[in-house]
Amino acid sequence: MVPDWVQIVLRSIGFFVLLLLLSRMLGRKVAARMTLFDVMYAIVLGMIATAVSLKIVANAVYGFIALLTWGLVGVGLTFLSMKSKAVRDFLHGREAVVIKHGKIMEEQLKKMRFTPEDLLQQLRAKQIFNVADVEFAVMESNGEINALLKTDRQPVTPHHLGLQAAPETGTQTVIIDGNIMDEPLFTMGLNRGWLKTELKKIGVAPENVFLAQVDSRGDLYVDLFDDAILPPEPTARQLLLATLEKAKADLNSFVLDSGGQETKTMYRQCVREMESLLYDLRPLLK
Amino acid sequence: MTTYAKVKETLVSLEGAKATVDTYGQIVQDKTVRNVFRRSSDQLDRVIERLKKRLRELELEEPQYRGF
Numbered sequence: 001m002v003p004d005w006v007q008i009v010l011r012s013i014g015f016f017v018l019l020l021l022l023s024r025m026l027g028r029k030v031a032a033r034m035t036l037f038d039v040m041y042a043i044v045l046g047m048i049a050t051a052v053s054l055k056i057v058a059n060a061v062y063g064f065i066a067l068l069t070w071g072l073v074g075v076g077l078t079f080l081s082m083k084s085k086a087v088r089d090f091l092h093g094r095e096a097v098v099i100k101h102g103k104i105m106e107e108q109l110k111k112m113r114f115t116p117e118d119l120l121q122q123l124r125a126k127q128i129f130n131v132a133d134v135e136f137a138v139m140e141s142n143g144e145i146n147a148l149l150k151t152d153r154q155p156v157t158p159h160h161l162g163l164q165a166a167p168e169t170g171t172q173t174v175i176i177d178g179n180i181m182d183e184p185l186f187t188m189g190l191n192r193g194w195l196k197t198e199l200k201k202i203g204v205a206p207e208n209v210f211l212a213q214v215d216s217r218g219d220l221y222v223d224l225f226d227d228a229i230l231p232p233e234p235t236a237r238q239l240l241l242a243t244l245e246k247a248k249a250d251l252n253s254f255v256l257d258s259g260g261q262e263t264k265t266m267y268r269q270c271v272r273e274m275e276s277l278l279y280d281l282r283p284l285l286k
Numbered sequence: 287m288t289t290y291a292k293v294k295e296t297l298v299s300l301e302g303a304k305a306t307v308d309t310y311g312q313i314v315q316d317k318t319v320r321n322v323f324r325r326s327s328d329q330l331d332r333v334i335e336r337l338k339k340r341l342r343e344l345e346l347e348e349p350q351y352r353g354f
């Protein structure tokens with residue numbers, strides 16, 4: 001007969017692997033967004049595995065069968081709930097409207113076993129301290145509350161102000177721990193040569209860079225191993241904008257300085273051209 | 287500073303700015319933004335052409351500046 005401790009080690013390792021496989025099959029959603037059902041399911045799986053490892057269940061085969069049954073039922077239900085809305089609603093519950101037109105729906109709260117304090121706490125977690133600011137709030141199936149603020153309480157976006165904003169297509173990390181990452185560079189349409197030139201411009205060796213990122217506008221941000229060295233902030237864009245603004249001002253002064261009518265008209269055209277391109281470029285260069 | 291020198295200075299800085307705008311036009315991923323940079327580059331070209339023409343006129347009027 002194998003000694004107890006060896007059995008416990010063997011069972012633990014076996015069920016560890018089994019749980020790992022099962023959790024892989026269940027997908028990632030569980031960790032990202034746990035509903036009540038997900039939590040209970042995870043606890044059951046964990047408890048079966050623990051019970052068998054610690055020999056609370058003497059027969060490992062029974063434990064194995066139980067775990068596999070639960071696991072496969074779970075995988076099956078996950079699959080079904082992906083296919084059918086009715087199964088989803090049954091398993092995970094539906095989202096519920098808890099604030100409508102600025103009024104709290106007390107009945108819904110009671111149904112969800114939510115106290116007013118819970119509601120206030122969840123709203124505060126979203127930086128909403130004043131219920132009067134909320135137009136509409138929904139409790140998601142995992143108990144989280146998402147609120148839509150009244151239009152005059154919503155944060156101002158460039159859209160509200162009628163401003164143009166430069167689109168950001170995402171930042172790529174091109175150096176990690178002193179190593180140049182080729183793939184992110186290529187997705188930005190850049191290469192090692194470009195990166196080395198940029199680094200040379202700011203006077204930094206690639207080996208001394210802990211982290212470097214390129215934003216969608218082609219600006220390079222670097223963090224160095226040696227924090228005593230301060231790399232210059234990317235200023236190329238502001239510089240370009242300033243150059244263009246100055247050129248426009250110069251052209252304006254030429255309009256005033258020049259004598260001939262024809263020359264004046266020519267400079268005025270230039271100024272108009274500059275104004276139009278500055279209007280386009282300003283949001284991109286800010 | 288004479289008029290000639292001032293115009294020349296503006297011309298040079300605009301040429302530098304155009305080079306930068308062109309590089310941005312190459313790097314930027316977004317299509318609409320790339321078009322904005324291209325259009326701006328064309329506009330800058332027109333301004334630069336006008337200034338160059340004006341400089342030639344100034345050189346004719348005041349030959350002492352030729353070759354500067």
